[in-house]
Amino acid sequence: MSVDTLSAGRARRGFRDLPVPLVVIALAAIIYVAAAVITGQTNQISLPGLSGLLQRTVALGLVGLGQTFAILVGSIDLSVAALISSVAVLASYLMQGDPGMIVPAILACLALALVIGAVNGGLVAYWGINPLIATLSTGLILQGVLAAGYTYWSGRVAPEFQALAYQSLFGVPLPVLLLAVLALLAWFVLAKTRFGAHLYAVGGNPDGAKLAGLRVERFVLAAHVIASLGACVAGLYLAARLQSGTPWIGRDGIYDLESIAIVVIGGTVLSGGKGGVLGTLAGVLLFASLDASFNMFGVDAFLKQVLRGAIVIAAVAVYAVRNKGHVA
Amino acid sequence: MTAVLEMRGIGKAFGAVKALDAVDFDCRAGEIHVICGENGAGKSTLMKVLGGSYRPDTGEVLLEGAPVRFHHPREARAAGISIVHQELSLLPFRTVAENIFTGMEPTRWGLLDRQRMDERARALLRRLGSAIPTRALVADLSIAEQQLVEIAKAMLVDAKVLVMDEPTAALDDRDARSLLDLVVRMKAEGVAVIYISHRMPEVMAIADRITVLKDGRQIWTRDRVDVTVNAIVTAMVGRELQDFYPARAATGPGSPVLEIRGGRNALLRDIDFVARAGEIVGIAGLEDSRKSALAQALFGDTPFSAGEVRIAGRPASIRSPREAAAAGIGYLPGDRKREGIAPRQSVRDNVLLTLQAMAPAFASPNGGARSRPKVDQSLRDMDVRAGDFGQEIATLSGGNQQKAIIARWLMQNPRVFVFVEPTRGIDVAAKAAIYQTMRALADAGRAIVMVSSDLPEIIGVSDRIVVMHQGRIAGELPAGAEEGAVMRLALGVADAPSVREMAS
Numbered sequence: 001m002s003v004d005t006l007s008a009g010r011a012r013r014g015f016r017d018l019p020v021p022l023v024v025i026a027l028a029a030i031i032y033v034a035a036a037v038i039t040g041q042t043n044q045i046s047l048p049g050l051s052g053l054l055q056r057t058v059a060l061g062l063v064g065l066g067q068t069f070a071i072l073v074g075s076i077d078l079s080v081a082a083l084i085s086s087v088a089v090l091a092s093y094l095m096q097g098d099p100g101m102i103v104p105a106i107l108a109c110l111a112l113a114l115v116i117g118a119v120n121g122g123l124v125a126y127w128g129i130n131p132l133i134a135t136l137s138t139g140l141i142l143q144g145v146l147a148a149g150y151t152y153w154s155g156r157v158a159p160e161f162q163a164l165a166y167q168s169l170f171g172v173p174l175p176v177l178l179l180a181v182l183a184l185l186a187w188f189v190l191a192k193t194r195f196g197a198h199l200y201a202v203g204g205n206p207d208g209a210k211l212a213g214l215r216v217e218r219f220v221l222a223a224h225v226i227a228s229l230g231a232c233v234a235g236l237y238l239a240a241r242l243q244s245g246t247p248w249i250g251r252d253g254i255y256d257l258e259s260i261a262i263v264v265i266g267g268t269v270l271s272g273g274k275g276g277v278l279g280t281l282a283g284v285l286l287f288a289s290l291d292a293s294f295n296m297f298g299v300d301a302f303l304k305q306v307l308r309g310a311i312v313i314a315a316v317a318v319y320a321v322r323n324k325g326h327v328a
Numbered sequence: 329m330t331a332v333l334e335m336r337g338i339g340k341a342f343g344a345v346k347a348l349d350a351v352d353f354d355c356r357a358g359e360i361h362v363i364c365g366e367n368g369a370g371k372s373t374l375m376k377v378l379g380g381s382y383r384p385d386t387g388e389v390l391l392e393g394a395p396v397r398f399h400h401p402r403e404a405r406a407a408g409i410s411i412v413h414q415e416l417s418l419l420p421f422r423t424v425a426e427n428i429f430t431g432m433e434p435t436r437w438g439l440l441d442r443q444r445m446d447e448r449a450r451a452l453l454r455r456l457g458s459a460i461p462t463r464a465l466v467a468d469l470s471i472a473e474q475q476l477v478e479i480a481k482a483m484l485v486d487a488k489v490l491v492m493d494e495p496t497a498a499l500d501d502r503d504a505r506s507l508l509d510l511v512v513r514m515k516a517e518g519v520a521v522i523y524i525s526h527r528m529p530e531v532m533a534i535a536d537r538i539t540v541l542k543d544g545r546q547i548w549t550r551d552r553v554d555v556t557v558n559a560i561v562t563a564m565v566g567r568e569l570q571d572f573y574p575a576r577a578a579t580g581p582g583s584p585v586l587e588i589r590g591g592r593n594a595l596l597r598d599i600d601f602v603a604r605a606g607e608i609v610g611i612a613g614l615e616d617s618r619k620s621a622l623a624q625a626l627f628g629d630t631p632f633s634a635g636e637v638r639i640a641g642r643p644a645s646i647r648s649p650r651e652a653a654a655a656g657i658g659y660l661p662g663d664r665k666r667e668g669i670a671p672r673q674s675v676r677d678n679v680l681l682t683l684q685a686m687a688p689a690f691a692s693p694n695g696g697a698r699s700r701p702k703v704d705q706s707l708r709d710m711d712v713r714a715g716d717f718g719q720e721i722a723t724l725s726g727g728n729q730q731k732a733i734i735a736r737w738l739m740q741n742p743r744v745f746v747f748v749e750p751t752r753g754i755d756v757a758a759k760a761a762i763y764q765t766m767r768a769l770a771d772a773g774r775a776i777v778m779v780s781s782d783l784p785e786i787i788g789v790s791d792r793i794v795v796m797h798q799g800r801i802a803g804e805l806p807a808g809a810e811e812g813a814v815m816r817l818a819l820g821v822a823d824a825p826s827v828r829e830m831a832s
Binding site for chain 2: 191193194196197201204205208212215269273
């Protein structure tokens with residue numbers, strides 16, 4: 001604790017008062033529009049073009065929503081990529097193209113996510129295992145089981161289920177609506193409910209939260225369950241989108257690390273207690289508009305990764321400057 | 329008046345250390361009961377037992393006559409025990425209102441009722457005489473304002489027992505006065521107030537009864553009208569001096585080795601300080617005296633931002649530990665596990681740490697002065713007892729670890745040694761060895777600065793005692809000063825009438 005910080009900065013702090021999500025969304029818009037104008041593909045700035053852009057945000061956005069909860073309580077979830085693959089494989093194996101199995105398969109996937117989330121949360125909250133190690137390990141176990149058993153578990157999702165990923169309502173793709181609804185729900189929980197306030201308290205100061213009478217472990221556990229549920233929905237979406245799940249879709253999408261990256265870009269601090277899902281959405285939108293811009297320019301995909309990395313570093317640096325003088 | 333709270337025969341041990349030993353304590357409705365005691369006397373431990381953070385090994389707690397056993401702070405809070413904690417437990421990135429209501433947020437239709445939170449928070453703060461905006465972020469508040477938020481948080485529940493653990497430590501006089509007014513008002517409302525403080529004027533101003541703790545034991549509980557400041561001070565320090573301190577040097581100190589003139593930084597003010605060759609300067613002070621900040625400033629860890637530093641008469645710039653080490657200052661940190669040793673490395677590697685750090689970048693890590701025989705010789709000189717100097721240093725006893733760190737600095741041959749809490753967590757025999765080593769280092773012409781919270785050690789070892797109070801040097805005492813004199817300076821009551829008072 002640094003002492004004698006004066007309250008002088010309270011009145012006006014210039015750019016520090018701008019909400020993070022707005023700044024990031026503005027940045028995403030500038031990049032996307034500039035790319036479209038420069039490459040002359042102004043048809044990208046249209047309803048279909050934008051809905052295509054939004055469609056790109058769905059999978060990572062869903063994972064990011066869950067990851068936000070884990071990071072807010074001061075934890076982290078590295079098992080999401082493996083869980084996405086597991087859910088996609090499980091869903092296509094159970095459905096085997098049979099529409100009657102859609103609901104049972106979804107329920108089974110949710111149950112799997114609950115179990116994995118509870119295991120992650122239990123290891124972190126009650127056993128005191130470092131979250132990086134605990135969730136990395138559960139992820140490795142899932143990935144190993146998948147790789148070993150995949151030959152017996154092949155299958156494909158029902159065509160009706162697949163159609164959900166491609167249909168639109170009022171011109172908006174259904175998956176985008178799903179992401180919007182879940183994001184709204186997550187925002188609501190964090191900003192408006194007592195449970196949300198407690199998550200912030202636990203992440204911001206675990207000892208203080210305990211002294212204030214909160215059962216800290218339960219909230220860490222709950223956050224991990226929510227993180228796993230986010231990954232589960234993302235896995236279901238990818239299975240529908242790709243017709244069938246493979247053990248590599250989570251890993252190939254780098255959903256573990258990229259979900260952490262968008263959460264951080266969105267202004268959620270890794271140590272917990274500050275941030276929210278709006279920032280995460282802004283972060284995924286920034287990544288998606290980068291992708292789209294690179295496609296418009298026709299630039300090598302590897303260069304895209306370089307720029308993504310640079311953006312994460314820049315974001316963290318900007319937040320470090322903004323938070324200077326804050327007493328933590 | 330009936331006792332709302334009774335604690336009977338409370339005992340609590342951490343390992344072999346008895347933090348509390350059969351302490352009896354009670355507090356009545358409409359009473360302010362002050363607890364006084366030195367650092368480590370057991371005040372905070374007793375309150376943690378009350379607040380449900382610790383479970384006592386022995387004894388029982390009675391609330392309104394009925395025995396209670398708290399397993400989690402939430403149970404204590406629900407039972408009407410509110411605690412303003414010494415270390416702040418706030419959430420920096422949440423608003424004032426959110427912080428005040430942590431864990432007890434009001435809801436309406438299942439949603440947070442922010443309007444009610446704001447209104448009640450504002451009312452609570454107004455009662456504290458403060459107009460902090462309830463939607464401000466806590467990170468943007470001053471420390472004093474944060475302290476007020478912490479108090480408002482504790483007042484949220486209708487407390488039967490309100491505990492304040494040094495609440496005015498971070499406040500200036502005006503804020504402290506309005507806080508004391510509030511405490512008196514709470515008392516008038518029938519709350520049982522337990523107040524921990526070592527600011528004597530405020531203790532004498534508000535207390536109804538006073539309990540003095542020392543080394544985990546209750547010395548006495550008396551009505552305020554029956555005690556004087558001197559009686560409290562005597563009870564806080566009174567103990568027998570052990571005789572394992574080494575004899576002082578026969579000759580007087582030599583020329584100044586380390587001089588600070590007008591040193592200041594965010595934590596320290598007006599530091600004028602001299603350490604001479606051949607003497608041990610003890611630096612004493614209570615927890616909030618910032619004596620460890622002085623040690624860190626001397627070693628450049630949190631350097632002085634203004635003032636003049638001279639080493640052996642020559643101006644020196646010490647803005648980092650590296651510069652301090654290069655200038656000939658050695659440093660034994662207070663938190664040995666965290667700052668002193670690399671626990672998983674060998675004893676030898678730990679000893680080599682500074683030498684290797686200061687060596688040229690491409691020098692052989694074990695060349696010249698860093699060779700194994702030299703390291704082993706240095707360890708043997710310090711009488712470090714280890715089966716093998718290649719074993720992990722964490723496997724050594726605290727005393728041997730401390731000696732190994734001294735050996736580390738001796739290889740660097742510094743002119744000044746800064747010891748911070750040199751014997752914390754070390755057994756008695758090892759303590760005596762450390763004292764002898766310090767004396768030997770001084771006799772060899774080095775200046776020793778010893779920062780310690782252990783009063784007998786300060787008095788037994790120091791040739792000169794510098795006492796700190798709230799970031800300033802409150803005064804200086806000669807060797808063998810009375811504990812009471814040190815404590816009066818440390819408490820900032822040095823002007824109180826001095827009465828001869830050593831516990832006999």
